[in-house]
Amino acid sequence: MADVNRGNRPLSPHLTIYRPQLTSMTSILVRITGNALIVGALLCIWWLLSAATSPAYFALANGVMTSWLGKLIMLGSIWAIWYHTLGGIRHLIWDNAVGLDIPTAYKLGWTVVIGSFVLTALTVIVL
Amino acid sequence: MRYLTDRKRAVGMGSAKSGTAHFWAMKVSSVALLFLVPLFVFTFGSVLGESYETVTAYYARPFPALVAALTIVVGLEHFQSGAQVLIEDYVHGLAQKITIILVKCLAYGAMATGLFAIAKLAL
Numbered sequence: 001m002a003d004v005n006r007g008n009r010p011l012s013p014h015l016t017i018y019r020p021q022l023t024s025m026t027s028i029l030v031r032i033t034g035n036a037l038i039v040g041a042l043l044c045i046w047w048l049l050s051a052a053t054s055p056a057y058f059a060l061a062n063g064v065m066t067s068w069l070g071k072l073i074m075l076g077s078i079w080a081i082w083y084h085t086l087g088g089i090r091h092l093i094w095d096n097a098v099g100l101d102i103p104t105a106y107k108l109g110w111t112v113v114i115g116s117f118v119l120t121a122l123t124v125i126v127l
Numbered sequence: 128m129r130y131l132t133d134r135k136r137a138v139g140m141g142s143a144k145s146g147t148a149h150f151w152a153m154k155v156s157s158v159a160l161l162f163l164v165p166l167f168v169f170t171f172g173s174v175l176g177e178s179y180e181t182v183t184a185y186y187a188r189p190f191p192a193l194v195a196a197l198t199i200v201v202g203l204e205h206f207q208s209g210a211q212v213l214i215e216d217y218v219h220g221l222a223q224k225i226t227i228i229l230v231k232c233l234a235y236g237a238m239a240t241g242l243f244a245i246a247k248l249a250l
Binding site for chain 2: 031034035037038041042044045047048049051052055058059062065066074078081085088089091092095123126127
């Protein structure tokens, strides 16, 4: 049968109707952190390229990386990478069809949120 | 009208196409990154902000160089796969195709640049 109503079908309810929940917020943050990490990744690669090029170019890239803005991006990237890693572990657990009930999903959600800040603090202390 | 069974009419019409291969590739790279990311954060982080001599000497060593090279390759492969899903959700039509191509160019360009830098530092 030809689909005569293409593009004009009702959508299932999503962002416009649902109240924000821990599960939906932690999920969208995995996507945001994962994609935003490209900024930190490009900066790190540029810094490595500058070190491979010349001392003068390294001074420029290192200056940008150690400026307040560079440090802010690196701090944000550290948090983002730990959040995305913990969120990814949660997905690897869910892939086995375990932990999908709401109480466990909430516990895992808070573990991801709190864990990301704990790991960020530990990283800042160590480095 | 041709005679088709319901199954014949449905096969290949789903939205996922090769979606399982894509999904599996994301899972495999995510498990690899589980090991690579902590190694990269603490090796790269230990020399970030150090002098030019310290950095070039550090990346002339095999372990930090290999960790950086692997993280760059697997990380950006994981990124281009994940960013494709993001684009497919929010951009549609021709703009979707163009955006996906541009993001893949960016990811593979960054991957090549990173590998070039590591190779030059290490050798």
